[in-house]
Amino acid sequence: MAQILFRLGRWSFRRKWTVLTSWLLILAGVLAAALSLSRPFTTEFAISGTPAIDAISTLDEKFPGAGDSINAASVNIVFHVPDGESVADPEHTDTIDDVVNYIEDGLGDELTGTERFGNPTTVSPELQQTVIETETEMGLPEETARIDAENVAMVSDDETIAYTTFTIDVESAQAVTDEHRQVINEAMDLGREQGMQVEAGGPGFGDPIVIKTTSEIIGLIFAFIVLIITFGSVAAAVMPVITAVIGVGIGVLLIVTSTQWIELNNITPVLAVMIGLAVGIDYSLFILSRYRDERKRMPPEEAAGMAAGTAGSSVVFAGATVFVALAALAIVNIEFLTWMGLSAAVTVAIAVLVALTLTPALLGIFGNKAFALKAPGMAGNPWRKGGKPRMQGEAVGTKWVKFVHRFPALVVAVVVLGLGAMSIPTMNLEMSLPSDSTSNKDTTQRKSADLMAEGFGEGVNSPFLVIVDAEDANPEAPALTPLMQAQSSMAGEAPDAPTEQEIAATSSFLYTVNKMQSVGGVKHAQLIAASEDGTAAQILVTPFTGPDEQVTVEVAHALRAQGEEVTDATGATIGLTGLTAVQMDITERLGGAMPLYLSIVVGLAIVLLLLVFRSIMVPVVAGLGFLLSVGAAFGLTVLVWQEGLWGLVNTPAPLISFMPIFLIGVTFGLAMDYQVFLVTRMREHYAKSGGRSTPGSKYNAVEESVIVGFSQGARVVTAAAIIMIAVFVAFIDQPLPFIQIFGFALGVGVFFDAFFIRMGLVPATMFLMGRATWWMPKWLDRILPNIDIEGTALEREFEERQKAQQRPGENAEAREKVAAGSTAASALATESSGFEAATSDARYGSRGGGTREESHGPVRREDDDDGGPSTDEMPTVK
Template sequence: VGVGLGSLGLFIATHWVELNNITPVLAVMIGLAVGIDYALFILSRYRSERATKDGPDAAGMAAGTAGSSVVFAGATVFIALFALVVANIGFLTAMGLAAAATVAIAVIVALTLIPALLGLLGDKAFAGRIPGVAGNRRRVKKHKASKHAAQSQQLAQEMGVGDADTSRESGAPADSSRGTFRMTPTMGNRWVRLVRKMPGVVMAFVVLSLGALSAPVLDMELSLPADTTSNPDTTQRKAADLLSEGFYPGVNGPFLVIVDAENINADAPALQPLMDAQGEDSTPTEQAQLSSYMYTADALKRVGGVRHAQIVGLSEDGQAAQIMVSPQTSPTDAATVGVASALRDATERIEDATGADLGMTGLTAVQLDITERLEEAMPVYLAIVVGLAILLLFLVFRSLLVPLVAALGFLLSVGSAFGLTVLVWQQGLWDLVPAPGPLISFMPIFLIGVTFGLAMDYQVFLVTRMREHYSHTGGQPSPGSPYSGVDESTIVGFTQGARVVTAAAIIMISVFVAFINQPLPFIQIFGFALAVSVFFDAFFIRMSLVPATMFLMGKATWWMPKWLDKIMPPLDIEGTALEKEWEEKERARAV
């Protein structure tokens, strides 16, 4: 529903603005991924709350806890995509705004339609369970009166805690009345306890492996989509290959130099030989204008890497001309970028010598302009996105180190994703792609924005469960617990959130992988890069590096200077206040 509304909005928007064909595809890709994830997080929390609450209360608690996290996570993705406007490139701004709007709609749908559907379906929402899968118990004959107890026991098994910890899910603080601390060994619980045994090894493995995968980024080449980068079986690629074979590779990407001679200097010494060779049928200004065109074409022929330059058109008043300059190499060849820079230097010298105004366009010229603008915008973009997200994480988790670990982990995941994308799509690793070549010039900044938003999603959904447990217990271990308060909150929170985060990551990866089969190469590259970035971030960073660093940092994990904690506004996305209010009402009702 969210993707449908987002796509409908895009089609309506085309009545007033023009959008390229990449925009709706990327909006659908991002909308599918986050829409399914956000619904999954709310449904998972509803399922756990349903074990101890009736339908309306469970839905309200799920919307007030997981729903708050969804709003925050969606806000980080929205900010990351909306901030693409700082690049000041029209089509990139449109892509960012379209994807951001789709994410906003996905959040609204998750917070409104999901509770409404739960109200319609009731307990049938989770009817079709598969025994033995996803924590579902094997079918056994039970008395009808024990149904509620069985649901509570299953909840405890799903959350990875024993009977004594079942009350934890409803937000009850740890106390001696709950008995000793016991944990059910789910897969997530086994993994986080393994990480606790050797956090230094896990941290070193993640940092070194992802750091090594990031190395190919240094060799990354960027270009705009062209016929020469299309799939080999397409008509446009075959035509480009035939032209290259019959003539030379540069014929597929000529430059177009525009000469504006309205304010030509008729007394320029460089033009005098050419003016003297003309007859006296025209005025000196007209002679100077025509001479400037010939002088420009001749000067551009002498630039290294240029195969040919010729005048291909004049304006009706004769005051401007078009000169086509063909390089030796193809548009995506790195040498062509050097030719473009040399041509720009040459046009500046021609302007000084003749007084004419020159400009250059063409695929490679536009690519250079976009690349330069993106290079200028990248530091500002990263400062806005990363800085604002870290600030928000400070407010949410009331910690100095947790947001820093989240940001550094993101840099590792996005760097490794770029590196693997370069190896496969640019350098042709293992011949996995039919036509390796330079990556799309605007892919890095867009991929950074999307990946950062998705990375913060998993950070929020996983660490909020840890923070929730830490807040409920006051940082103290439960009776009989062999762990410290920080370690226990990390283990319990990870166990509670690991399954849903794993499922969400697999769903998102599947969505992105599906786009690799699209016919457009840039969509294929986006699908691949986003899939590997989610894989690295979810399983290497959030599921491994984050808990490992928490075990290593100990009490410093949730440390915040008291003076800073006092001036920071309260932001309760875990729903702690809501749970306490519900508990107080339940106690009052029982009395």
């Protein structure tokens, strides 16, 4: 692969304008396609195949159209007056009438579901009386009928809180328009102006999902600053930003275009942008950094090819791991999560292609100005023109890895114990989907939910709907016998008396109500509707607790268990649905899939790293380190966003259900990025040295390879991690809480993994393991395919050509091949002393810290501001 990428990088450098024009044309093409083919995104989280969704199908079958009510655009308008006053006071009833009338006039024909719409001080008594009369006519005791009527009251016992409800006639709650919201907001303002607290909530009055573009801009600006600090050059800092913007632009426009055929949630492109920007900048940064190193020993186009062949191989591998981790989200079998993962994966794939081709092309376009416009004092640049380079002493990365070498056990203990302790809060992880009860405390949706809970109990916000299909109810079931006898005696011998099967169906309804009422945690269960043919019924079950409490989940499980017992006892089929049940099923499916997904991605990491590094222990340490970093990221996220640590967020709440599994996938992919880019340099040195240390070195071969590789890669990996963290953290500025949480969780996940695991735990364990670091059984080494992502073959060919060129008796044909540059290595055979100098500098810290005798020879490098060649003094080992 390295040879192919070498040729691709060199070709892109030579055909720079062709490559740039091609990508710009592709960008323009997908933009045109997006403008002509795109359809609106949805705010729905599509899912199928759960028990609650299956129950909705039964509901639609028995009560045509009723299934739509689960996702109907229903709205609650809640009124509140101070203690000591009553909503029934004349001045308050007038205010309520004004609000209700304004909504009725403003929505017009789009106002539906008005059975409970109007002034609650008059609608509630009428509704309650209707319930009492209907149920007593059905033969229920009057006491039971009055309790059921009390449960549907629209005015609180102390008469300080009242509500009314209606439905907006649109396809779904997500189809509510800004014009609809404006009518409701104006009606509320009308009531507030008259001194009453008026709030609105419900599925039909959720805040529209607004995405701020400032997050991307902030992330790009911060990345640009970090790149300037890393390269000390404005010109070099521009290139990764250009490649990332073009790559993400193409990826997102493809996502927009795909809405012609696929229904996508409008969070999908946000996550793709977040991840695409981060990896797009990082991948180009790695190639650009390697180009700068290779440029010290070879001509520009060959340096571009070598950078693509070496760092580019690592980019391909790292991008592939991110792609697979995101695409593997499909195993959860939840539609919206599958499309989120695939969309982000496609964006990452495009980012890889753009980095591999456009980065060398931009290097060709910039030419000798690739590292021009130097930033004073940055990356060793002098503070003023003509001053001496600031390159004295060992680099920070070298100092750090030598510190780790001195105290490896201490570093391992601090990282493992520290991140392990931070993972403990993960045990308290709670998950849910967004609802009024978890909205920001400052929103009218949250205030309406809190008022409803205060006036009518927490369970009013989390009702369950039980569907009873009694078509196959067993008339001979012992459990139904008492109820059937009572109904038969009431019906008597009248000509229109119900049949035995009809009596069995009605008895199964009543039996189910009694059983559901007996479940612990249930406040009330009541029959609210029966089908026209008498074979099905709806039962409203109200728990004591709210939708975001774990007790409510336990109640749901108990209701389903009770439903199975009812089925066994009566023959009737029981289903549990409602918005609360649907969200609970989604949350539980996501939670249940997490262990499987985690095992897949960790197993994938170990296998892939086994192939790449030909080692048993390196993949194991990498996998365990990933578990530590993701666990710590979960723990801190739970502490801040769920538990409200230090009051950093004003509305602590359970984490959105799909955040943990998505965090696992993304963090895994990014963790493998840093593992590959850092450890590849170590493996590269170890392989090149043949597992032997340099004569006279105080380090053994493994220690030397770790120190040299870390010194070469630490600076660029640090910059890449900081850029990625900045891009993610910038999304905390978004207005939607779950996007804020995504940005925070991904940011801390990258922070823990890059700086604690890859730069602490990994080198420390290598020092402790010694030669076991690179050990692999011979039989396993023989059967595993060889994946050369370090570009070892390129380097070996370079060295062979170099030796051939230097042999005194070399034939003319070989010299002609070297001169013509017919292969990658032929072009690399120049300035060999520069390569040895660069390796020596990284290995021994020769910028002031060298211990070996050195002589200095000139090496040409064409990266000065004026574009002309300059002579840098590079050390060459004698």
